[in-house]
Amino acid sequence: MYQQYFGLSEAPFSIAVNPRYLFMSARHRDALAHLLYGVGAGGGFILLTGEVGTGKTTLNRCLLEQLPHDTDVAIILNPALNAMELLATVCDELGVAYNTEQHTLKSLTDALHRFLLDNYEQGRKTVLMIDEAQHLDFDVLEQIRLLTNLETHSEKLLQIILIGQPELAQMLARPELRQLNQRITARYNLEPLNLAETGAYIQHRLQVAGMTPDRQIFPPAVVRGIYRHTHGVPRLINVLCDRILLGAYGRNKQRADRATLRDAAREVLGEDRRRHAARWPWALAALVLIGCGIAWWVLDLQQEPTATAMPEVVAPAPAPAEQPAAVATAPAAAASAAVTAEQPATLAGAEAPVPQVAVPDADPAGMAATPATPLAWLQPPQQAQAQLWALYSDLPVPAELCADPAGRIACVEGEAATWDELAALSQPLLLDMVTPERFAAATLLLGIEGRRAWVALDAGVSEVALADLAPLWTGGYRHLWQVPVGFERPLAQGDSGPAVAAVALLFAQLDQQSRPLTDTRFNAALKQRVILFQRANGLEDDGVVGVQTLLKLNAALGIDVNAEQARARFARAGEG
The missing domain is CATH 3.40.50.300 (P-loop containing nucleotide triphosphate hydrolases)
Structure with a gap:
């Protein structure tokens, strides 16, 4: 009845079982x-x-x-x-x-x-x-x-x-x-849906029924009311939303409102106003009892004897000169410290004293940062590569960083235009840098927070403003990851071998299952599990296990070293 009015091709909230409307929370x-x-x-x-x-x-x-x-x-x-x-x-x-x-x-x-x-x-x-x-x-x-x-x-x-x-x-x-x-x-x-999933569920069904993504029929306030009435049960959401759309159509409204929600809830969920109205006499009686109790308590206090009351002694206020100087100046000192912490590090000439990079007292991971001299984080490429390699292996550093003789550690090379792209990786990254004299250099990045970055030194960790790194960064970066046994190329349904077995075992560990979905052959069940994982992590859901899928899988299992773990290791090395 209301489909054409709202620009829908079919009823979006039918309670009939239709896999096409399945909302994958x-x-x-x-x-x-x-x-x-x-x-x-x-x-x-x-x-x-x-x-x-x-x-x-x-x-x-x-x-x-x-x-x-x-x-x-x-x-x-x-x-x-x-x-x-x-x-x-x-x-x-x-x-x-x-x-x-x-x-x-x-x-x-x-x-x-x-x-x-x-x-x-x-x-x-x-x-x-x-x-x-x-x-x-x-x-x-x-x-x-x-x-x-x-x-x-x-x-x-x-x-x-x-x-x-x-x-x-x-x-x-x-x-x-x-x-x-x-x-x-x-x-x-x-379990039922939560509040955020309830809103996404309603929008999902409307879009499957033909509504454009930019349109909103159920405002957030109405969605909250729907969740409160249905407790996130999809079938009740369907019944209530269907009646809300019918009510909005009958009242010639383009969007649902709270009045329509109240009427719909009363009609389809059996919520009677008389039931709520019948509660007010009991509430009034409770208020009368509470008021009587308070009045009795006040009268009882007034009747207590006052013969033993002690005279009130008022202490003289200290003169302004008696106030401790430290207390008086504390706000100003705190403000001064805050301003100092916000000032970026600058390079000084040889005659002037070298300023230290401003760092917080402690890293969020729990380790203290080491003050660094300017550009101490700018290292020869071989030295920075050795630092990154040591996070993953005790073997000697290969001549080429991305060539592990054992085949268990691989290298990912990329280009980025913004710091946001690097922050999303959450891994220790080797940045391709150049010195002010335009010689090749590198910096081991150990995480980004706001407009500042954590970087590795020869011994320890330092915090540096991104504005200081940006002019010397070429945009290139590299990071390492641990490769499943036998993985040499992307895996798809029908493939077989030890790499398939290793990937199946990783998914079993992720899902806390005692047995993997397959032994050595990439079957349909494993493909469907890969698709679900890819969708949950914003990847292309083609069911093919490639490098990006494995990187997300390693991160979910904590196999690869993340930026916080790397930062903690370098901090401990600096303390030693």
Whole structure:
């Protein structure tokens, strides 16, 4: 009804499950990563829980779209079944032939086992997905557990995904279900959206429905109200936003407002004004009681005897001359120190005393800076290269910085036009510099804060104004990083070898999983995990593992030395 009025091609807040509208918050990305790990782990159970309306079903639809084509899936949407009905439904979903007139648990299990073995021999996977699993009876859960006994010597033949509300996890924690609980290889509880994600979610759905990115229908104040009423549950957000748009359309408004929000919340969420109005007599009674208590306390104080009251003694104020001089001059001294700290270091002639670079008392990382003479941070290139290399390796410095004999340390060379580009890297950087006489030089940059930089000296760390570095910087920089074993070129789906195994292991460590998604072959599950990681880090989401993806992965795992760690090492060296 209101789509054309707001310039939309379809209703943006339908509660029907549509993967196209899936909003990948940080929680949803983590949940999808856990599901992908579970499917690729080679058997067992995967558990996804979450409150009603948080997007569990939509997330699983997204998972189904990303499963490899060699996967057969059975979906159980109605778990109100007994054990035999469940097995029969699974067979029906997978197309397994069985005697529909006379069948038993054994005959159904045997038929399913033969199907799973045939699938395994053909290189296919089989997945069973059960929605609303919190409604399953104990005997049905036990029968599901027995299905995971169907296995080969290396892996389970059936992957089972249990989806339900948080009480499902509580049910599985019961002692009688501990055998099933111990077979869960991946579990995740999907939380509601926070305030920022709620606003992004609303905008995302509107844009998918055809709204231009520069338009705003829901102002921030209304978004805050929506979050307060819905607590970040996506389904409730959809219902409330749909009614708000309908109300704005009926009132001929181009944007939602608080009045429309109040009316919509009352209509679709059942919030009755009379319920709030009925509270005022109780509030009035509480105020009367509090007032009576205060009055009694005041009267009680007035009736206390005053015979023992001591006369008030007023001490004479000290004369101005008696005030300590240090106290009087402290503000002026602090102001003078602040001005001095803001003055940039300048170069002096040979006859004049050399000023020191102004530095704070301590580095934010906890180490003190070493005062430096002018241009002490300008070093011969070989010396600065040796300083950077020592942060990554105890081996002798190679003749060429970017040529590590062991192949485990690589070099990235780049050009930058602004300090902002370097600050975003958060790594120790070797800057290509020139001396005032235009000879080649280098500076080891250990971090940027505001308009000042931390740089390495022969021994210690110094703080220098960026304005002093800028005239001598050519714009070039280099930094080092640790390369996964066997990595020589970008990796994509279908590749195999030790480099793939190393990358898969890094992602398993990032997600705190005991098993990686693959051994040595770059499979579809690993590609999807790479895509999720690339999207979360602002990279091109092509699923190809290149240098930029590995640099972000190393940073997330703390593998490469960051600027703060390098600064701490040089500070300790200076103290020694």
